[in-house]
Amino acid sequence: MNVVDTALAGDKAVKLISGNHACALGAIAAGCRFFAGYPITPSSEIAERLARSLPEVDGVFIQMEDEIASMAAVIGASMGGVKSMTATSGPGFSLKQENLGYAAGAEIPCVVVNVMRGGPSTGMPTRPSQADLMQARWGSHGDYPIIALTPASVSEIYSETIRAFDLAEQCRTPVVLLYDQVIAQLSETVALKATRRPNVERKWASGPRSSFKPYVTGSDAIPAMAKPGKGYRTHTTGLTHSESGFPTQQPEVVNRNLKRLFTKLDRHRQLIDSWEELYCEDADLVIVAVGISARAASRAVEQCRSRGVRVGLFRPVTFWPFPETQLRQAAARAKVVLVPEMNTGQLQFIVEGALGKPVEGMHLFSGEVIAPADIAARAAALVKET
């Protein structure tokens, strides 16, 4: 762990750390007190950092026997009432999906970090990729809601890790933090104190046990959770359950409970949605990008603007649920939309769905990052054509 303190002090103090270390520090700041993981490149630094830091704050770190077990242990700890996280990469993320579905269905808060590397299969462990955007949404079987965040800098990994915990607790859902190998292992300065604020706590069950039903909700659609040991003695299951928490197959009860589950995030979009726009107001071409590709794109936007080419950038920070409405507004004026990404067109597919028309894509899957100059050249050429 290389935390380099700079000369600045007080509120201006910054630390020079890698993205993975920023994630670990963000987790501690958010109140994470349990981490279970399994070694995998390029996410292992998160586990290594937390193995040292968690015992210092009365937390628990454990390296489990496999990726499946670490996801299971994280859910087990969260069911016990402790904020919990795991971190992995591509192949490990595939193995997490089974229990990720359980967390979504039983509504157990947890944070899953996926440092994206090349695929398919073992792929390129030390090379960046952005090819798990779809898996983060659709990776486990059945329908379920989930939140995924796509930070684009070391500083944002820190703040988005904190936000991931807050959203997980508030919405009782798993939250996936998706970033690529480049920002995971890139070192940048982070103002750790600047983003500190009170952590969000889970809505715990209160009132008499006799009238408590674990999946009854108010208008917020988020059920209060019974902490073991508090006298509620509830049942939690991956089977489709009624408000009582026990399995049911009665069509109307199933329908009512699943409908509430599938739509619960819709009611909290103001809280969940996060995006960034750069010069979209007068842009002839809007670039849509996330993560390291968005950073390259923001440089490309500056390059284009300096040459008088009106290019803008729309960057989802919350990736799932996708900020479709915001994108439609940002791209309303644009004649062309360009999606540079490090996969074969996952974001392009989503953007085309949101805008209801074909858009241009730039797809790089060679294990390299997309260069700003290449995006700028393509954007300028597209603007010229229209």
Added chain:
Amino acid sequence: MLIDTAADFDVTHYLRKEMMPHFLCPGCGHGIALRALLWAIHDLGIEKDELAVVSGIGCAGRLSAYIDANTFHVTHGRPLAYATGLALARPDLHVIVITGDGDCLAIGGNHLIHACRRNLKLTCLMLNNEVYGMTGGQVSPTTLETRLTTTTPLGNQEPHFDACALASAAGAGFVGREVTHHVPKLKELIKAGLAHPGFAFIEVLSDCTEIFGRKNDMGSSPEMIMRQTSMIRPSAYNDTVDTPFRPNALPTGILTKNDRPEYGAAYRRAAAMRAGAKR
């Protein structure tokens, strides 16, 4: 000790009455094992609020829903992994895992051997009925050779696992086996497992009359249970004769017991030392 009248034990105190009738088939041994477990919990005075039961998928996995405690019915094969997280995060809870032979030894085999090795305080009750009952009677890792199941129509050709030997070899601090025929003995074994300060693995030889026994022409539940008792060697025999009675029979009772350090306490102790050194 073994003639226990259970006068002060009311099983309904530990059951969720609203969940009755239960879904187990007539003749299934799982209900006997559940009763023995609850009896052991009663004898030890474990409060229901402090009790967490984690179970996997299958007939055995369904039992957690009937217990009036903090219960978690999780994914197939993973209850030990969930329980590891829960027990580490909440050392104040008494965490029990209920699993079956398929759940524990096939899909969950990796979690079992590492739970044994790690020696975190957990009690794992594996109900072995030799078959995947819930899914309709497929071969399991404990199905004996030549047995007929829906996926071994030629008779099982695979050797079966000795779960207790596996758990002992993997390092479990406490390993025991009992049949459902001997309920007070089973209760005492579970009590000893629950009281053990580390990981305890207990195999209960249960019977699946409807799905497995029927297919193998094994008769009624009492007949199946009596057949099991004829296959085992009670632990008392080990001490009473120089030449063991039924030397090739399956040993029952406490098979392994040692005082290896419990993982959770060891971790917390090391963490406290680190924190102390930093201060």
